[in-house]
Amino acid sequence: MADRDRAGGSLVDRLAGEMRQRIASRGLVPGAKLPSIRALAESGGVSKSTAVEVYDRLVAEGVIQSRRGSGFYVAGHTPPLSVADVGPRLDRAIDPFWVSRQSLEAGDDVLKPGCGWLPPSWLPEDGLRRSLRTLARANGNALVDYGTPLGLPALRQLLARRMAERGIEASPDQILITESGTQAIDLLCRMLIEPDDVVLVDDPCYFNFHALLRAHRARIIGIPFTPNGPDMDAFAAALEAHRPRLYVTNSGIHNPTGATLSHATAHRLLKLAEAHDLTIIEDDIFADFEEDPAPRLGALDGLDRVIQIGSFSKALSASVRCGYVAIRHDWMERLVDLRIATSFGAPRLSAELVVRTLQDGSYRKHVAALRERLARARLRTAQHLDEIGISRWIEPRAGMFLWCSLPDGVDAAELARAALADGVLLAPGNVFSLTQSAGRFLRMNVAQCGDPRIFRVLSDRVARA
Amino acid sequence: MADRDRAGGSLVDRLAGEMRQRIASRGLVPGAKLPSIRALAESGGVSKSTAVEVYDRLVAEGVIQSRRGSGFYVAGHTPPLSVADVGPRLDRAIDPFWVSRQSLEAGDDVLKPGCGWLPPSWLPEDGLRRSLRTLARANGNALVDYGTPLGLPALRQLLARRMAERGIEASPDQILITESGTQAIDLLCRMLIEPDDVVLVDDPCYFNFHALLRAHRARIIGIPFTPNGPDMDAFAAALEAHRPRLYVTNSGIHNPTGATLSHATAHRLLKLAEAHDLTIIEDDIFADFEEDPAPRLGALDGLDRVIQIGSFSKALSASVRCGYVAIRHDWMERLVDLRIATSFGAPRLSAELVVRTLQDGSYRKHVAALRERLARARLRTAQHLDEIGISRWIEPRAGMFLWCSLPDGVDAAELARAALADGVLLAPGNVFSLTQSAGRFLRMNVAQCGDPRIFRVLSDRVARA
Numbered sequence: 051m052a053d054r055d056r057a058g059g060s061l062v063d064r065l066a067g068e069m070r071q072r073i074a075s076r077g078l079v080p081g082a083k084l085p086s087i088r089a090l091a092e093s094g095g096v097s098k099s100t101a102v103e104v105y106d107r108l109v110a111e112g113v114i115q116s117r118r119g120s121g122f123y124v125a126g127h128t129p130p131l132s133v134a135d136v137g138p139r140l141d142r143a144i145d146p147f148w149v150s151r152q153s154l155e156a157g158d159d160v161l162k163p164g165c166g167w168l169p170p171s172w173l174p175e176d177g178l179r180r181s182l183r184t185l186a187r188a189n190g191n192a193l194v195d196y197g198t199p200l201g202l203p204a205l206r207q208l209l210a211r212r213m214a215e216r217g218i219e220a221s222p223d224q225i226l227i228t229e230s231g232t233q234a235i236d237l238l239c240r241m242l243i244e245p246d247d248v249v250l251v252d253d254p255c256y257f258n259f260h261a262l263l264r265a266h267r268a269r270i271i272g273i274p275f276t277p278n279g280p281d282m283d284a285f286a287a288a289l290e291a292h293r294p295r296l297y298v299t300n301s302g303i304h305n306p307t308g309a310t311l312s313h314a315t316a317h318r319l320l321k322l323a324e325a326h327d328l329t330i331i332e333d334d335i336f337a338d339f340e341e342d343p344a345p346r347l348g349a350l351d352g353l354d355r356v357i358q359i360g361s362f363s364k365a366l367s368a369s370v371r372c373g374y375v376a377i378r379h380d381w382m383e384r385l386v387d388l389r390i391a392t393s394f395g396a397p398r399l400s401a402e403l404v405v406r407t408l409q410d411g412s413y414r415k416h417v418a419a420l421r422e423r424l425a426r427a428r429l430r431t432a433q434h435l436d437e438i439g440i441s442r443w444i445e446p447r448a449g450m451f452l453w454c455s456l457p458d459g460v461d462a463a464e465l466a467r468a469a470l471a472d473g474v475l476l477a478p479g480n481v482f483s484l485t486q487s488a489g490r491f492l493r494m495n496v497a498q499c500g501d502p503r504i505f506r507v508l509s510d511r512v513a514r515a
Numbered sequence: 516m517a518d519r520d521r522a523g524g525s526l527v528d529r530l531a532g533e534m535r536q537r538i539a540s541r542g543l544v545p546g547a548k549l550p551s552i553r554a555l556a557e558s559g560g561v562s563k564s565t566a567v568e569v570y571d572r573l574v575a576e577g578v579i580q581s582r583r584g585s586g587f588y589v590a591g592h593t594p595p596l597s598v599a600d601v602g603p604r605l606d607r608a609i610d611p612f613w614v615s616r617q618s619l620e621a622g623d624d625v626l627k628p629g630c631g632w633l634p635p636s637w638l639p640e641d642g643l644r645r646s647l648r649t650l651a652r653a654n655g656n657a658l659v660d661y662g663t664p665l666g667l668p669a670l671r672q673l674l675a676r677r678m679a680e681r682g683i684e685a686s687p688d689q690i691l692i693t694e695s696g697t698q699a700i701d702l703l704c705r706m707l708i709e710p711d712d713v714v715l716v717d718d719p720c721y722f723n724f725h726a727l728l729r730a731h732r733a734r735i736i737g738i739p740f741t742p743n744g745p746d747m748d749a750f751a752a753a754l755e756a757h758r759p760r761l762y763v764t765n766s767g768i769h770n771p772t773g774a775t776l777s778h779a780t781a782h783r784l785l786k787l788a789e790a791h792d793l794t795i796i797e798d799d800i801f802a803d804f805e806e807d808p809a810p811r812l813g814a815l816d817g818l819d820r821v822i823q824i825g826s827f828s829k830a831l832s833a834s835v836r837c838g839y840v841a842i843r844h845d846w847m848e849r850l851v852d853l854r855i856a857t858s859f860g861a862p863r864l865s866a867e868l869v870v871r872t873l874q875d876g877s878y879r880k881h882v883a884a885l886r887e888r889l890a891r892a893r894l895r896t897a898q899h900l901d902e903i904g905i906s907r908w909i910e911p912r913a914g915m916f917l918w919c920s921l922p923d924g925v926d927a928a929e930l931a932r933a934a935l936a937d938g939v940l941l942a943p944g945n946v947f948s949l950t951q952s953a954g955r956f957l958r959m960n961v962a963q964c965g966d967p968r969i970f971r972v973l974s975d976r977v978a979r980a
Contacts, residue, residue, distance in 0.1 A: 079707070079708070079709050080707065080760075080794075081712070081758075081760045081792065082709065115792075147852050147855060147856075150855050150859075151664060151851075151852075151855070153661075154661055154662075154663060154664045154855075154860070155663060155664060167660075167661065170655050170656045170659045170660045171655070173655075173659035173660075174659075175655040175658055175659055178658045178659065179651045179652070179658070180651075182647050182648070182650055182651035182658075183647070183648060183651045185647050186644045186645075186647035186648045186651070187644070190635050190636070190638075190640040191635045191834075192834060193640055193643045193644070193647075193832060193834055193835075194635045194638035194639075194640055194643065194831075194832040194833065194834055195632075195635045195638075195833055195834055196618075196619055196632065196828075196833040196834070197619075197834065198619060198620060199616060199619045199620060229694045229698075229836065229858055229862070230858050230859055230860070231859075232856075232857065232858050232859040233694075233857070233858045236857045236858065240730060242544070242545065243544070244544050244546075244547060245710065247546065258855070258856060258859065261852070261855065261856035262856045262857060264856070265705060265853060265856045265857055293546075295545070295546045327546070327580075329545075363661075363859075363860075366659075367658060367659040367864070368659065368660055368661040368860055368863075369656075369657060369658055369659055369660055369661070369662065369863040369864040369867075370658075370864045371694065371836070371858075371860065371862045371863075371864070371865070386616075387612050387616075387726070388730060390612060390615050390616070390619075390723070390726065391612075391697075391723060391726035391727045391729070391730045392697060392698065392701040392727060392730055393694055393695050393697050393698045393701065393836075394615075394695055394696075394697040394723065394828075395619070395695070395828075395833055395836065397694070397836045397862075397865075398833075398834040398836075399832070399834040399835045399836070399865065399868070400836070400862075400864065400865070402834075403864070
């Protein structure tokens with residue numbers, strides 16, 4: 051008879067389950083050698099015969115393979131994983147990929163207040179159509195040849211000017227054009243961190259930071275987030291306790307809360323970063339949504355230990371893939387080499403389109419109108435939510451997100467599952483929370499809240515919970 | 516007095532140099548903890564006082580930092596590296612980044628027989644201009660919204676049909692659209708290998724495979740390449756000796772040699788791969804250049820353990836970033852999640868442009884004309900090279916590359932340095948060779964050899980060597 055643990059489950063079940071999970075989450079990859087029977091028995095605190103049973107079962111399932119005289123290995127052809135099997139999973143609905151995949155895959159019949167971008171009709175289609183026509187008449191090299199390693203000079207110059215308007219001094223040769231904001235962070239992680247390095251994020255934060263940092267095998271530590279930025283006492287304690295290499299944040303209009311950094315927090319944060327030699331990636335992807343810019347770490351620090359990234363997916367187009375990094379000059383060479391190694395050329399045609407669209411006089415008008423439209427949508431959405439008894443954590447100064455607190459007894463993940471059955475995609479709070487401490491929160495995208503059915507479904511589901 | 520090694524150099528010099536090199540090549544990254552004084556002394560076979568001297572010197576240089584009571588760490592703000600400092604470097608001119616960076620950065624006045632792509636005037640600019648105009652009238656979502664996670668369905672269907680023509684059965688849901696062929700391989704490496712896993716490549720092979728695999732911290736083993744494909748005895752021996760996880764090759768029209776796989780080699784290779792549970796990435800980036808397709812591993816294997824990747828950079832446009840992966844169905848979910856984590860959306864606008872251009876009747880005509888033009892250029896270039904006493908390793912059946920053998924006593928890296936001073940960018944053989952065994956070879960791109968000055972410079976420099 052197999053050992054049993056205190057919870058009454060079979061130890062074989064538990065150990066086999068843990069190993070399946072490590073394989074599913076890539077903690078162990080196809081072909082990796084597994085611990086010996088003896089080592090498994092010791093680390094699991096079980097008898098050798100129990101360890102043998104665990105491996106026998108996983109061999110029978112095809113998850114691992116036994117190689118004669120050599121030991122046990124993760125099977126080469128690992129069985130397919132469902133999305134929910136990837137990464138730590140405290141609750142099926144709150145997997146970081148859940149909202150991404152649902153948002154990208156949902157048909158046009160699904161309402162998407164949980165998604166992280168604007169509806170297509172809010173974006174400057176006409177400007178893009180004009181840019182495409184202009185580009186069709188451009189010099190042939192722009193259409194067919196690789197660009198320069200840093201990316202299109204005209205776009206880098208334009209970005210340098212835009213950053214200067216926000217108090218960030220970056221010369222064009224401190225700017226690298228990337229395929230997206232996400233790729234920008236990914237490249238930086240490749241340059242800056244090693245497996246098992248500690249990285250700080252906000253709790254809550256943009257959920258894809260978790261997925262991205264896990265792909266780099268970082269150890270992620272969440273810092274509680276306040277309406278003024280990260281909790282500075284917790285931040286200081288984490289620096290002491292974990293010696294992190296990196297802090298990744300979007301300080302501008304924080305995702306998911308919509309909060310902005312206070313000057314005091316920004317200043318204290320940079321002092322701590324300096325004392326602990328911490329590098330900071332400041333994701334400024336929502337910069338265009340802000341009328342009066344809140345403090346930016348990159349501006350205060352002069353891009354010394356802060357690296358800014360951004361993209362054009364949010365205010366211009368998500369179809370045109372283009373992002374950027376602004377970084378201290380002496381770190382650029384290595385970044386360029388890494389980019390060539392891992393994706394070769396800069397996205398030239400996308401950059402040509404972006405620079406034409408940004409230079410078009412209509413873009414500033416579009417952005418100004420967008421800010422007002424978002425302000426109205428925030429107000430209107432807040433009123434609807436008030437009626438259902440859903441309150442806001444803060445009233446954001448800008449942006450598309452409201453971080454909403456559900457009435458007592460309503461669990462956001464359960465609500466999201468139920469609402470999806472009604473054709474409404476929500477973003478439950480724990481998707482954004484490393485510590486799973488946001489189970490009563492929802493991130494609402496006000497630009498996607500125009501359809502009154504959303505509030506009928508919410509009201510109905512909240513009442514039933 | 517410090518210890519001295521047999522070569523007469525100071526041991527402090529040698530150990531400090533080795534550590535600088537490990538830091539420069541990212542073997543040790545900013546913040547990484549260094550071995551203790553005692554460990555350094557033991558591993559370096561030196562006294563503890565010598566080890567102390569090594570660290571003192573590196574601290575003085577700012578390369579490493581001492582933290583009281585804790586030991587030595589790589590400095591956070593590592594000094595800038597020159598390109599040539601990255602990665603193993605047996606010869607300054609043969610760094611894998613040398614050709615990439617020179618090719619991407621060289622002005623229009625530099626002649627580039629060493630670069631890896633066609634001149635802009637050889638690419639279908641008119642087709643792209645038409646596609647841009649069509650796209651300017653497309654449905655707005657195509658211009659501004661994210662695409663589906665796998666990428667544009669119309670392009671995946673078209674790719675599935677094109678692959679079927681070459682005997683590769685892949686359904687559209689086995690195809691993932693990526694930003695580039697390089698990004699496709701990078702994503703696959705993320706899924707398939709761990710740091711220190713062994714990966715086989717051809718020797719010689721496309722130089723960026725070395726850079727990419729180093730970014731993944733793989734241990735790279737080169738297999739000597741023959742006119743029929745990799746040397747199968749060496750391949751079998753490497754499988755036994757190193758238990759590699761992965762083999763990365765471009766078997767179609769091999770870069771840099773222009774060779775194609777024989778049926779016998781392909782068959783034996785796949786049998787060995789099966790016996791050793793080896794996964795293969797087949798980079799089919801030159802597929803469009805071939806009239807009668809040579810054997811493809813992906814076709815023979817039915818995309819079981821072979822994964823094919825490709826892109827449109829070579830025959831269509833390098834400005835429009837778009838590539839793809841064709842992979843067994845049950846590996847797709849994990850690949851998609853990794854892509855979302857590391858670059859989020861698929862390149863939608865690029866895919867819309869590519870599919871329109873490929874569907875345009877003119878594309879097949881362009882490709883047919885391109886093949887003939889390349890055949891003529893291969894002949895003409897070969898004649899010019901014959902006159903200088905530069906011979907070919909083989910006469911390739913297709914493609915833009917000739918793998919050329921220099922007369923006795925001429926070193927390709929020295930020739931490349933000298934030619935660059937004359938405004939001619941060459942690709943010296945050792946850039947492609949892990950074992951640095953191609954010092955007498957050059958890769959010549961016949962499409963970039965139209966200017967007679969190239970042969971004058973070659974002739975002159977060869978005569979002087």
